[in-house]
Amino acid sequence: MLTRLTWTLALGGLLSITVHAQSAGDATRGQEMFKQRCAVCHGDALQGLVGPPLTGTEFARTWANPSELRDKIQKTMPQDDPGSLTEAQAGDLAAFIVRAGAANAAAAAPAAPIASHDTPSFPPAANLAQLMRGIFFPSSNLIFEVQGHDPGEKKGDKPYEPGANDNFSWAQWGAGIYSPWEIVDYAALSIADAAPLLLAPGRRCENGRPVPVEKDDWKKFTQNLIDVGKAAYKASQSRSQEAVSDVSNDLADACLQCHERYRDKPGGTTADPSNKAARCF
Ligand code: HEC
Ligand code: HEC
CATH class of the missing domain: 1.20.120 (Four Helix Bundle (Hemerythrin (Met), subunit A))
Structure with a gap:
């Protein structure tokens, strides 16, 4: 698995520059770690158990930015041992969660519109x-x-x-x-x-x-x-x-x-x- 992206840019056929950029993380490695450290609270399918689900449109909207998701994981998770993951491990976990979310979204049926007469009112x-x-x-x-x-x-x-x-x-x-x-x-x-x-x-x-x-x-x-x-x-x-x-x-x-x-x-x-x-x- 690639942990970084490599671009080779040929300039004028003479000069060649290689740019290394840190990628978002390795989803497959993240999946392994998720089973060990996260599934107990978030569920094998990210559906939520003790902790909230890590999939679905609401989750995707809140954590649309992968580096914010990585930071959230690194600074606050696992909830019973925060700060124990390296930034790279958190990046792998974030990549796995994003990949799983995309797969779930592709499989899901379109959401039914919320009927407005069901909206409760709270005087x-x-x-x-x-x-x-x-x-x-x-x-x-x-x-x-x-x-x-x-x-x-x-x-x-x-x-x-x-x-x-x-x-x-x-x-x-x-x-x-x-x-x-x-x-x-x-x-x-x-x-x-x-x-x-x-x-x-x-x-x-x-x-x-x-x-x-x-x-x-x-x-x-x-x-x-x-x-x-x-x-x-x-x-x-x-x-x-x-x-x-x-x-x-x-x-x-x-x-x-x-x-x-x-x-x-x-x-x-x-x-x-x-x-x-x-x-x-
Ligand atoms: C001991 C239970 C527990 C473990 C283990 C745990 N979490 Fe959590 N997680 C929670 C709880 C409770 C919340 C909700 C409170 C919060 O957002 O901090 C949460 C929230 C989150 C959120 C934000 C969810 C949202 O809707 O905003 C992410 C992302 C997350 N966890 C990822 C992870 C990852 C990745 C791991 C494994 C490294 C992990 N968690 C391990 C209990 C846990
Ligand atoms: C959209 C407008 C609006 C916003 C935003 C707003 N306020 Fe107010 N606030 C008011 C109005 C109007 C009053 C007077 C309410 C009354 O007299 O019933 C008030 C009253 C108060 C009072 C009571 C003052 C007293 O007389 O004891 C406090 C405290 C207060 N606001 C704090 C805050 C804080 C802190 C924030 C920001 C986090 C905030 N407000 C944001 C409009 C606003």
């Missing part, structure tokens, strides 16, 4: 301020926290131990259940998945005005927040403090842009600088 329980305080405020604070604290930081020489997570948390209670980088993952995902709640019809702002869900700029601000949440997840998956810090600036912008337009109105008083009466208009 909101919270007003907008409650939603912000409950979801977006804690989640983005956790991402901002990465600017000053590396979630991969070790205390002394000891690796992370469940229950010992006292230097990076969104709250004291429950802080030891998931590892620091995982809680950054969940925060980023919750921003992306919760953002569409900003468009749910029927919600009111604290001052009683309807949330302006039909306004084009409101929709655009919401879409920005979804996109930044997804970008934050990708960055977190790379387990790079720098990458998450970079995205956290975009996150702050996404919040600010909408707040400048719909929340922080001029005309406030010293007691209430935000002029709550003028919000959501």
